[in-house]
Amino acid sequence: MTAVLTARDRARAELTREIKEEARRQLAAEGAQRLSLRAVARELGMASSALYRYFPSRDDLLTALIIDAYDSIGDSAERAVATLPSGGARGRWRACCHAVRGWALAHQHEYALIYGSPVPGYQAPQETVASATRVAAVLGGLLADAWSARAPGLADDARAQEPLRQPLAAQAAAAAAAVAPGVPGSMMTRGLIAWTQLFGMVSFELFGQFVGVAEPADALFGYAVDQMADFVGLPP
Numbered sequence: 001m002t003a004v005l006t007a008r009d010r011a012r013a014e015l016t017r018e019i020k021e022e023a024r025r026q027l028a029a030e031g032a033q034r035l036s037l038r039a040v041a042r043e044l045g046m047a048s049s050a051l052y053r054y055f056p057s058r059d060d061l062l063t064a065l066i067i068d069a070y071d072s073i074g075d076s077a078e079r080a081v082a083t084l085p086s087g088g089a090r091g092r093w094r095a096c097c098h099a100v101r102g103w104a105l106a107h108q109h110e111y112a113l114i115y116g117s118p119v120p121g122y123q124a125p126q127e128t129v130a131s132a133t134r135v136a137a138v139l140g141g142l143l144a145d146a147w148s149a150r151a152p153g154l155a156d157d158a159r160a161q162e163p164l165r166q167p168l169a170a171q172a173a174a175a176a177a178a179v180a181p182g183v184p185g186s187m188m189t190r191g192l193i194a195w196t197q198l199f200g201m202v203s204f205e206l207f208g209q210f211v212g213v214a215e216p217a218d219a220l221f222g223y224a225v226d227q228m229a230d231f232v233g234l235p236p
Contacts, residue, residue: 016054020061020068023035023061032119033119037055066124068110070134072103073103074134074138077099077135081142088235089234089235090226090234094229096138140175140188144180147233173188201224
């Protein structure tokens with residue numbers, strides 16, 4: 001019985017993978033707004049009723065694709081940092097930022113799904129949060145490592161500990177507790193700003209905002225990554 005169940009589970013996992021792959025092809029061709037379970041079923045030669053047993057609604061399928069995309073970019077960031085265990089916080093910061101950009105350039109439609117325009121009528125459920133915060137957790141971990149080590153050259157300790165007004169102080173404390181334990185509020189706030197700058201740079205590049213200005217964007221991106229490291233206070 002166990003062997004039968006295991007084979008059945010494998011078959012279900014394989015068909016789930018095929019459904020998501022076809023959905024990603026539709027994302028690339030039509031965009032998330034026009035994703036259709038019926039169209040996915042038709043392309044796979046399935047009855048719609050059979051596909052509903054895997055994904056009861058379009059939103060369930062979107063959620064699965066979103067979680068996969070967040071996990072994929074999170075994997076890239078985590079692997080990049082793990083390959084430089086002794087590279088210093090700045091070296092690992094660079095590796096993480098370049099991994100995020102590299103993943104985005106290789107998976108543009110998936111990047112647009114998670115960081116582009118919201119899909120009308122779709123509200124991401126709580127189950128997406130853990131995957132969505134993985135890159136932020138990597139960046140926050142680098143801040144926490146740099147702060148706890150107090151390495152020579154850690155920029156402006158006094159500035160990093162300057163008091164913040166409410167409600168920003170509470171927001172920074174909550175963010176630090178989640179991804180950068182022990183990091184003072186002002187340093188955490190600059191980390192949040194750098195996080196948005198990272199994805200802003202990537203989005204500008206992917207969505208054509210650098211055309212005629214900084215194209216290709218390799219040099220600008222590399223320069224910005226080091227400027228962000230200075231801004232958050234990583235040692236040189």
